[in-house]
Amino acid sequence: MRLKIRQQLASGLFFIGFGALALWIGSDMAIGTAADMGVGYVPRLLAFGCIAVGLFQLGSGTVRSWGDIVAIEARPLTFVVALILLFTLVLPLAGLPLTVFLLVMAAALSGEAFRWTTILLTALLVAVGAALLFGVLLRLQIPIWPLGWRP
């Protein structure tokens, strides 16, 4: 699946949306005065700035017919995000080496050309390497063994 967007139109909408979102989320922050600024003074200024930039983009876009069409492929994007979510879900349960092994194996489904033996070897190496580097050498507080088990 490919999502096609027009550059200038999309960026204009992005800036307007982001500015409006910032205004909405920060609507409870005190503005204060220039001499005694509240926490909301600068954020509001910037949010309005974002909206202004967005409007300018839309305005200049209509003149030059919205710029080029850009395509974004949905597959690699969702795939990578899914892998990241997999990491966060599995790590607390399975510990680092198992998670890494799973992640590298799952990455085989990306559609890139690969050989099963090589990917298996890579997964094993990276899993052991990560456990040694981060767990043993750097002593990070990352769970190594599954289910909180300790040797």
Add this chain to the structure above:
Amino acid sequence: MMEIVGNLGLGFSIAFSLKNLLYCFLGALFGTLIGVLPGVGPLATIALLLPITFHLEPTGALIMLAGIFYGAQYGGSTTAILVNLPGEATSVVTAMDGYQMARQGRAGSALAVAALASFFAGCVSTLVIACLAPPLSKLALAFGPAEFTALFVLGLIAAVVLASGSFIASIGMVMVGILLGLVGTDVSTGEQRMTLGYRPLFDGIEFIVVAMGVFGIAEIIDNLERRETRQLPDGKISRLWPTGEEARVAWPAAVRGTVLGSVLGVLPGGGALVASFASYGLEKRIAKDPSRFGKGAIEGVAGPEAANNAGAQASFIPMFALGIPPNAVMALMIAAMTIHGITPGPKFLSDKPTLFWAMVASMWIGNLMLVVLNLPLVGLWVRLLRIPYAYLFPIILTFCCIGVYSVNYRLFDVVLMGGFGLVGLVLKRIGCEPAPMVLAFVLGPMLEEQFRRTLLLSDGDFSVFATRPLAAALLATAALLVVLMSFSALRKARVKAFQE
């Protein structure tokens, strides 16, 4: 002069301890190792390797960071020469003639010249830092909040001017970056800002999350999409050393590049980029036969590489002396230093002189390590470049996840990194370069603090920015840049420079 020699001596005495030399070596090695992987630019390399330094003591960590920095820079040039894959804007220039040389089987001499030119530039600009940073930081001690506000604005505008995207969009990205940087607890009042009452956001968004998402994850997705257009190096490396004729042409170019880089790099806003383009232009103009350029002219590699390295290193000067990162790479370095409780700025030099001089010394050592390391290891880098992406990207992705997780041990950060990866990719596609956003993310909170303090002191009177001469001059420079950018002539020239 004697003072500088004494200070450098102090720095070298610290940097030359066995442990610190090892850190510097490992930094340069890992930096090149990761930086040379296809599709991993210097920014992503540094972001990836930052977590390793978090767990060292400050001096060792900074020295290792310097090593990583140079390794990453050099790794970028290597991919540019071997596979025409410039990881960052500065390597674009190197790729023009370097890749042509590689196709003619002269990859070895292109790589060697790049390494030696960079080393020469590094030696000179280490001295420039040693001479310029102390007086500049003394000057900066006289800075009040108004001057700092103006300086931050100038730095951000300069970053916008040099971004490759559209000018207006880059200004928007700066504002988005500052807004994101302000999320979390306000320093002066302790109030929550834009956190929606969500606890993981109370400490603000972690910088490394933004950097890895926008540079690391987005690049992975990008590479997976462009499967067809990726290329692997095919040319064999016949000889490593440049011929006598090549060396004779290359060294004056390297000297000219070094001078250009040292001068331009001090200016805020990514001087290294301007310097390498300027150097390429200069070499082409003074060459007897300009038509050789773009077809493997060795000056086209030596000059810009020297300029790039000198410029990158000179950009440490505004960072150390003023605490202002001139580009996204330096912003990463500042973030890493803050994690060790070091705030670069005018006080850094007077408070922690040993640390400063040790870092200056280790920059030189880092440069030396690169030459020692890279000339014999060129063959290994070539082999690394041939690793198919199917095995490479899971490893990079894993490192991103572990790296971000190890900062606070929060899975929320990992998810957020994924989110920023998505956003970063989409932004790049719609013509919004994310680098200014990341720079603004770091500078934003400092800028706001100084801005608030200025107006508190002036009792809400905005005219201080015009009446204090230094602040006014800095703001006028920023305004001038904006006006210049609005003229289509310069805009066209810039587009041309990026396409060339």
